[in-house]
Amino acid sequence: MSVSSNFLGHIQYLREQQPDALALLLCNDVGETIKEYTYTELTDRLEAVAFWFNNDLHLKSGDAIGLALENSSDMLLVSWAAWGSGIITVPLDTKRDTAEQHIYKLETAGVGTVLYKEDVISKDVIENHGKAIELPDLSELPQGTVQWKTGIDYTALILFTSGTTAKPKGVELSMENLLVNAEGIREWFQITSKDRFLAILPLHHINSTTFTLSTLLGGGAIITPPRYSHSKFWQQAAATQSTFTSVVPTICHEQIARTKEFESVKDEVRFAKIQIGSAPVVVHDVEEFVKLYNIPMYQGYGQTETALRV
Numbered sequence: 001m002s003v004s005s006n007f008l009g010h011i012q013y014l015r016e017q018q019p020d021a022l023a024l025l026l027c028n029d030v031g032e033t034i035k036e037y038t039y040t041e042l043t044d045r046l047e048a049v050a051f052w053f054n055n056d057l058h059l060k061s062g063d064a065i066g067l068a069l070e071n072s073s074d075m076l077l078v079s080w081a082a083w084g085s086g087i088i089t090v091p092l093d094t095k096r097d098t099a100e101q102h103i104y105k106l107e108t109a110g111v112g113t114v115l116y117k118e119d120v121i122s123k124d125v126i127e128n129h130g131k132a133i134e135l136p137d138l139s140e141l142p143q144g145t146v147q148w149k150t151g152i153d154y155t156a157l158i159l160f161t162s163g164t165t166a167k168p169k170g171v172e173l174s175m176e177n178l179l180v181n182a183e184g185i186r187e188w189f190q191i192t193s194k195d196r197f198l199a200i201l202p203l204h205h206i207n208s209t210t211f212t213l214s215t216l217l218g219g220g221a222i223i224t225p226p227r228y229s230h231s232k233f234w235q236q237a238a239a240t241q242s243t244f245t246s247v248v249p250t251i252c253h254e255q256i257a258r259t260k261e262f263e264s265v266k267d268e269v270r271f272a273k274i275q276i277g278s279a280p281v282v283v284h285d286v287e288e289f290v291k292l293y294n295i296p297m298y299q300g301y302g303q304t305e306t307a308l309r310v
Contacts, residue, residue, distance in 0.1 A: 007175055008084035008148045011046065014219050015039045018193060022221040025196075026073040029225065029232055031239025035073060035139075039219075042077075044143060049081035051144035057113060057133070061086030061149055064158065066106050067204075068092045068116035068125070071224050074138055075203050076212060078115060083156040083175055086149035090158045090170075091204035092121065099124040101168075109158045109170050152176040159206055159304050171304045181307035182213040188309075189244070189275065189298070191218035196270075198242035200228040200251075207278050210308040211246050230254045234261045238268035246275040252297070253285045259292060271295045277302070 014023075023042040026035040037045060053059040065082060067089055069075045075091075082089045090109045092102050102125045106114065114125070114132045125132070152175040160168040191197075197215040199222055201208040212222050223240045233255055237245070255262075262269070271293075276286065277300040286297050302309040 006148065006150055007080075007152060007179065008043075008046065010217065011039070011043055011080070011084075014216075015043045018219060021193060021219065022196075023216075024073040024076060025221060025223045025240065027223060027225050027236065027240055029227075029229055029236075031225065031232070031236040033240075037073065045077050045138060045141075046081045046084065047146050048141040048143045049077055049138055050085045050146040050148070052136075052141050053081065053085055053087060054146065055144060059085070059087050059113065061154070062088070063113070064088040064090055064109050064111045066090045066092060066102075066109075066111040066114035068094050068102070068114060068121035069135065069203075070094065070117065070226060071199060071203050071208075072226070073222075073224050074135060076222065076224070077138055078135070079157075079203075079209075080216075083178075084148050085146070086154055086156075088155050088158060091209075093202070093204050094121055095202070105160050105168065105170070108160075149175075152179055157209070159204070159209075161304055173307050177307040178210065178213060179217075181309060182210050182217055185210060185214040185300075185309055186218045189214065189273070191215055191220055191244075193219035195220035195244060196223055196240065196242045197221070198223045198225070198237055198240060198245040200225060200233070200236075200245060201248065201278070205278070206302075206304045206308045207246055207248075211275070230258065231261065234258060234265050234269060237271060238265035241268070241270050243270050244273050244275070245271065246277075246300075248278045249276065249281050249285065250279070252276055252289050253282065256285060256288050256292065262293060273298060275300050 019040040023039045024037040079089050115135050155172050156175040157173045158170045199208045215222050273296045276297050
């Protein structure tokens with residue numbers, strides 16, 4: 001089905017085609033399953049989150065919400081429900097940014113509501129921002145009638161650049177930007193309904209944001225561990241039966257020294273390929289990684305302003 005007319009329409013189409021197929025899986029540090037959603041459950045939860053936005057938070061199309069959340073299935077549910085409703089998301093770097101940087105980004109993007117998890121963001125930000133709401137248990141939100149946004153020509157996401165030469169710039173990405181780029185990556189990486197993507201890079205960056213969307217468009221499953229762990233990388237991959245992931249060069253370098261961890265689970269590792277990018281790639285490290293693990297690596301290049309891939 002074409003994604004040119006409606007974002008949520010494609011997800012609903014996947015529900016019709018593969019209602020019981022796995023869509024999202026939340027796991028812990030060692031890859032053990034905490035929560036999972038089929039495509040049927042995914043559409044139900046998206047409708048519930050969107051209804052909560054509209055009915056309880058009184059958000060409407062064109063409003064911007066800040067997301068102070070760690071990598072999780074909740075982060076994806078909130079983002080996709082917002083985009084499908086025409087609400088703009090502004091994800092924050094909860095690991096590296098200071099409270100001052102958070103406030104700057106929220107004010108620059110015109111954010112009215114911030115959704116957060118306890119201990120993820122500074123109390124200064126919560127106390128100084130107009131409307132900060134702790135994210136509830138999304139599995140308990142009631143469903144209701146939702147009016148999804150039609151078309152894809154509207155702003156869906158604002159991501160901030162690294163700010164190495166000046167203050168970070170807010171990059172406005174439309175639903176069309178995100179979908180067209182994600183579809184191109186789906187074709188390039190040949191992502192299908194048989195694939196499982198291990199999302200280890202932060203979801204406040206364009207890399208995992210787009211690769212999770214590409215996996216969704218392909219009807220695959222998205223695996224969200226709480227964070228990247230250099231000592232548990234292979235354990236997470238094996239336990240979740242992930243078929244591909246996307247990494248930065250530092251991860252490639254670190255895993256060259258983790259042959260012992262790989263050997264302990266290698267019979268369960270299902271990686272068919274790995275994408276590498278988001279920073280200058282060290283050729284020697286890639287060659288060594290492929291030699292050690294016999295898993296192809298494919299370099300991608302792009303930037304936040306291009307919705308990931310050039």
